Amino acid sequence: MAVVVTDNCRDCRFTECVTVCPVSCFHFDDVMVYVDPELCIDCRACMTACPVMAIYDVDDLPESKHEWISINAERSKTLPPILTKHDPLPSAEGRKLAMGF
Template sequence: MAFVITSPCRHEKSAECVEVCPVDAIHEGTNMYYIDPDICIDCAACAAVCPVGAIFAEEDVPESEQQYIVANARFYAS
């Protein structure tokens, strides 16, 4: 399971998560950052530094944020 960035990240550009990711799995999109589920090693370093509490383990993503599981994967599908 990968970590997932959810809606609190929209329009947030702090990028602490990018700086601590040991495998370069986080990249900037137009409105938010995304985690590549194929690269993420589940280390949780990103979640620990997220200033807006937007990053969750996939199995812990709140029900209202489930669409971001697909959004993160779709960002890397192209």
Template sequence: MTHVVTAACEGCKYTDCVTVCPCECFHEGERMLFIDPELCIDCEACVPECPVDAIYPDHALPAELEHFVKVNAEMSLVTPVILVKKKPLADSEGDGPTNHASAE
């Protein structure tokens, strides 16, 4: 099993989660983060650190977010690993997270 970053991360990209990940499985895209399903050990350390509740276990994803399993797997192959906390995107102080059907 793995955890999945979903639409709530898009446009805000809080990085609190990356500092608690014991296996360095987070990757940074331009507008959101992704989890490498091959490296995630399903420890759930990242879940309470996400201020927008964007991270789910893959088996507990709401139906409308299930496509993010594939998005995370694909994007973790082409985006760099992120290991340190960074300033969130400017959008994060807007109207809150969006539920876009696509990522990046």
């Protein structure tokens, strides 16, 4: 199994997850990061690194977020990999506060 990046990442795009990933399975666009489920080895290091709790083990994914399994699989195939930490989006801190983190 793999981990899944969910909508908590949207408009934040914190990239602490990228720095702890041993297999470089993250990809990104203008609003968030996605994980390639075929490359992910399910080490779960990224889950605790994420400051907005956007990453779930697929087995623990809430029913309301199941759509993110296919979104990650599809988007990771078409987007460039992200291999190093990037600055979060300008909206990140405000979104993080709004989510209660």
